[in-house]
Amino acid sequence: MLSFRVKEKAARIRLLALDVDGVLSDGRLYFAEDGQEFKTFDTQDGHGIKMLQGAGIEVAIITGRTTQLVQRRAANLKISHLLQGREDKLVALRELTGELGIALDEVAYVGDDWPDLPAILAAGLGVAVANAHPELRARADHVTTLTGGRGAVREVCDLLLNAQGRYEDALAPYLDTGA
DSSP, rough: OOOHHHHHHTOOOEEEEOOOOTSSOOOOOOETTSEEOOOOOHHHHHHHHHHHHTTTTTEEEEEESSSSHHHHHHHHOOOOEEESSSSHHHHHHHHOOOHOOOOOGGEEEOOSSSHHHHHHHSSSEEEOOOSSSSHHHHHEEEEEETTTTTTTTHHHHHHHHHHHHHHHHHHHHHHOOOO
């Protein structure tokens, strides 16, 4: 059950910022002999992102690594705010919010490990995925019940839509059977 404080913070969110490894993916890195890299992404996470975008909430990816896989995933989801190769996630987040005219207290940031901690602490709603490092789970405003790469992002998307009274509107087109 969500606390009133988390619901109140979630109601103000205008930007969802996400780490990749351990958040959008399960955190494992797969390499083939030829050096090709593989990741898995959860389709329900992707759909949740699309629902947020449809509700007018911006989505960004901020990651320390740089890969074409992430660029392709961002393009598939029409995420235009992709910041790769950014080890200092808070600096990247501050730059992005400045460009967008969004205050840090209007940001939800989702992470899983120490490099995400400064952004989680600065964001209006700091979220750790269920399998995040214990230091993040202890300091985040909210911890998901699902793990990174396995529905945690969708859980956060649903939380934001519910807190902002937009969940039923997002669901309605799927309930219309045309009968």
